[in-house]
Each structure stands twice: as structure tokens, then as C-alpha cells.
Amino acid sequence: MSRRRIRDIRHDELIEATITAVHKHGYAMVTMTEIAHEAGSTAASINYYFGSKEKLLEATMRRLLSRLKTAVLERMQGISTPQDRLMALLDANFDDRIFTTEMCSLWVQFWGNAPYVPSLARLQNINRARVTSNFSAELRELVRPSRRDTVREALQSYMDGVWVEAAQSTGPLDAATARSEARRVARLLLENEA
Secondary structure, three states: OOOOOHHHHHHHHHHHHHHHHHHHHOOOOOOHHHHHHHHOOOHHHHHHHHOOHHHHHHHHHHHHHHHHHHHHHHHHOOOOOHHHHHHHHHHHHOOOOOOOHHHHHHHHHHHHHHHHOHHHHHHHHHHHHHHHHHHHHHHOOOOOHHHHHHHHHHHHHHHHHHHHHHHOOOOOOOHHHHHHHHHHHHHHHHOOOO
């Protein structure tokens, strides 16, 4: 087993603190001091490890995208049918590790700021293309061509809407219920397909 470097540990702590601080103070309003306070550190340490608040926020979004990718890969293992793969994709987007109020809040704020920050816009475009590609691949075998884009857009919009609602939640989220409801919506959209 390899030992983790202090730099990697501190990096992780600052990213986790960013998730909490952005949820508490807002993406545009959070300061390096507030993030550092959450991590039990100083604003100078953010500069040392990341160079700027913007680079820390970008690293945080990269981390969340990585968690989503990991959830997708884990849930897709050993699944062979298109419908089961589609359900696994939905489940991954409501994985217990990422479907929390804090993370949903960060995601929604990220979406709102991405059009104005080139590095975040690039991450958003990559993420959106990945989600679109994943859903399109599975729907190719489940939905007739004339409805494929509509079903994909409906599923993506449904997920986004649930995340927006979750970001505004004042209590803990129920990821299992979110997964169950997303599957129910998918089954409704797939009805009457040959």
C-alpha cells in the first residue's frame, strides 16, 4: 500500500472544504478565507496548493466529475442489456456519494456560473457531452429514431430538475428514492416502444 503525500491530503481537504463553503456562502460570494476556515487552514495555503480561488473551484468541479464517472463505471460493471445500462446511468447520477444537498448545491451553482468562466464552461461542455453520449448509446436500442432525442432530453431535464430541487433542500436527501423515481420516469418514457 502506498502512502499518501501531505500535498495530496491537503489538496483533498481543501476540495472538501470548498464543497461545504460554497454550499454555505454561494459560489460567487465564497472567499478563500471562508474555504480555508472550513479546512482549518489559511487562505495562503489555497494559493500555495492551487494558485487562486478560481483554480480551486475548477479542481473541485473536476473532482465531482470524477466521482460521477466512477459511479457510472461501477454501476455499469456486469450489465449487459440496454435497459439495464440505462437504469445504471440514472442510478449513477443519484449515487449516495454525489447526491447530497451540498454537492447538488455546488453543481447547480457551477451550472449557473459556467457560461461566464471559460475553464468551467469547458468542464460543463465535457460533462454534458458525456451524459448525452451515454444516454444516446443506450436509447439507440430502446427507442425509435423519431423519439430518441426527445426521450434523452426528457431524462436529462428530469435529472437536472431533481438536482435543482435537491440543491434547495434544507434536510438530508434520499438517494434511494431519487433512483427509484428516476427509473419510474424512464420506464414511463420507454412505454410503447418496440
